[in-house]
Amino acid sequence: MDLAMKHCRQVAKLPKRPDRQRLPALPVPKLPGPSGLTESLLSNFSSKHVMNITWYLLPLAVAISLVWNTSRYESTSLILKRSGRMFIQILIFMAIILGVLVALSYNM
């Protein structure tokens, strides 16, 4: 009985729930402008970060083309020649995909 009374007293001392209307208004999120999606796609290339995530594509493409062609050929000169060609093909392919995405998102 004593415990129950103590609990009731503790509950009574709890601060009242704040009035909802007095709560500060939540900040309104800034909606993207007319070309928001295009900007966000292109922002990958112009971020303020020291090392933008897009640049990681280059070592990845270099490693993939080198390892792939090393597993195909035995001649060092042929490996290097084919790797260089494959690296450029990867970059062109990725650039085309980026171009298509930018075009599709134009004015979105």
Place this chain on the structure above:
Amino acid sequence: MLDSRIRLKHAWLGGILAFLIPGAGHLYQGRYFKAAVYFCCILGLFLTGMALAEWQAVQAPPKKALASGKGGALLKYAAQSGVGLPVLFALVQRERLESPENARTTTLHSKMVTPFTGTISYLDESGNHTGKVTGTLSLAPISGQFGNQGITGEFTGKLDDQAITFALSDHVELGPPISARKERPLAAGLVREQNGRKEEIGHLYGMIPRAFWNWFEVPMDEEEDEDLHRRLGKFHELAMVFTWVAGLLNVLAIWDAVEGPAYGFGDETLPAGGKTPETA
């Protein structure tokens, strides 16, 4: 058919070595350029991915992953496992984590001096004191009068820019030695000697650094995993891609060590109408 100019020695041994350490199989076979390419590219990708994910990209899947609905973790690990030894170490770490010896500890094998960050709370003549502290802990094992083992020591640090030194009670408690977190929790009582008797006057709670081998590739729990995702964002996904690609690329390297290159030197003569790799 394999070009007679390519010597694979014991191809199976080359394959095993290539699996364990990318490039090692080719080094054994005397194919030095290939060894260098595989070593630098595959391990380079893997280590870049690991560094991007704060060295937590590799997580051994839980035992009975499929039964517990964690097939995704199994697939991720399978892709990474092509890198060999650096990834297989995660299995060792999983065993160490789940070992019954990996529990909260109140004993030490030898003395330990370690940096400490945490909170302190104590009572002295001038009143209650509470705050964040940084400093150094000197811990040492101790045997109680009934033969029981414990940890004691001393804390030296700063509270509100004031130097403080406290003796610790004989019941210092440390968190488990193995965990994915880079810091190990510690709780200790603070004691003061008065009239020849030790009197407990407060508590110290905080973190000490965990040794690299005690957190590297240790499986994370869900909370730690979510915390890492929150901190790294899209870089976590990029890190995972790097480690997966590294593992899958080493499959090509292992194949090359066992079977030789797909085309050879590129100067082979093929039957009439066939294409040489150079023209393919």
